[in-house]
Amino acid sequence: MTKTNNKQIAVVGTGVIGVGWIVRFLAHGYDVVATDPAEGAEQKLREGVAHAWPYMERMGLAEGASQDRLRFEADLKEAVRDAVFVQENVPEREGLKRQVLADIDASTDRETVIASSTSGITPSTLQQDCAHPERIIVGHPFNPVYLLPLVEIVGGEHTSQEMIDKASDIYKAIAMKPLVIQKEVEGHVADRLMEALWREALHIVNDGVATTEEVDAAITYGAGLRWAQMGPFLTFHLAGGDEGMKHMLKQFGPALKLPWTKLEAPELTDELKDKVIEGTEQSAGNKPVQELEKQRNEFLVRLLDLVEEYWPEPQTILQNEQK
Known part of the structure; x- marks a missing residue:
């Protein structure tokens, strides 16, 4: 199998995440072939790309970047056949993902990198049915x-x-910050951290300590502002004063023994569901999700410029790349 285009990407699955990948690759001058068996998938995909495109124009398009470089192909094997890189985004069901990845593996060149957007399944599980x-x-x-x-x-x-190195290079080419995880674990890194916060947030609402709006405010006007620039370790390093983390661990380390947090998720009862749903809808007001997404995107575009100004290359990512 001979590749004629070293900038052809295949995206399998065109839901929210798939559309996001497609937009990013197109904006950086790649040709993208997308595939999804769902009825009406192509029209919904093109609408999603058009909706996100103005933000990419504001961020800066690569030379030759165009929505016209997107092609939809109903047949999976045909869609991935000539790709140098395949990004899979089918629903988070292990059996389905393993089957789709095996089909992609059987239909592509052995030099093609095959990446899964899975948020929780380990790669060792996903690759079990693949010949390569x-x-x-x-x-x-x-x-x-x-x-x-x-x-x-x-x-x-x-x-x-x-393959890890090739994937990292491709992601860097579309202005991403690749974090190479040294040891596979369910949920990877970022989702495990977010899941821990989510569990605690549910407990706080369930126990009547605070409403969903108040929990959101605690992050938005507190930790979240710091986390946009620094993660938890550097944030606590600054909390230690002149001695940094050394003093912070000495001063606040004993508090880790106190039962402040609950690691197990609360039972998702109907009462808790109602609290979360009603509270979230109240916070959203009468604004539809699309309007909230627009506000989020406008904020992120401006925030990313600030993050890049103050922290252009996260040190942990650089260190992982040098290993």
Whole structure:
């Protein structure tokens, strides 16, 4: 199998995450072939791309970038056949993902990198049915993919370092910040951290300590502002004063023994569901989701410029790349 276009990407699955990948690749001058068996998928995809495109124009398009470089192909094998890189985004069901990845593996050149956007399944599990498992990696992004730069790269038991390196290079070419995870674990890194916060937030609402709006405010006007520039470790490093983390651990380390947090998720009762749903809808007011998404995107475009100004290259990512 001979590739004639070294900038042809295939995206399998065109839901919210798939559309985000497509927009990002198109905006950086790539040709994209998309496939999805759902009825009306192509029309919905093109509407999604058009909706996100103005934000990419504001961020800056690569030379030759165009929505016209998107092609929809109903047949999976035909869609991935000539791709140098395949990004899979089918629903988060292990059996389905394994079957789709095996089909992609059987239909592409052995030099093609095959990445899954899975948020929780390990690559060693995903590559079990593939004839060439060394090509299978996790490439887990964050919504909206076309704006947020982090992508977690995770290799499985049989993944080759060459494929991890190739994936990292491709993601960097579309202005992403690849974080190579050194050890595979369910949920990877970022989602495990967010899940822990989500569990605690549910407990706080369930126990009547605070409403959903108040929990959101606690993050929005507190930790969230700091986390946009620094993660938890550097944030606590500054909390230690002149001695940094050394003093912080000495001063506040004993508090870790106190039962402030609950690691187990609360039972998702009807009462808790009602509290979460009603509280969230009240916070949203009468604004539809699309309007809230627009506000979020406008905020992220401006915030990303500030983040890049103050923290152009997160040190942890650089250190992982040098290993």
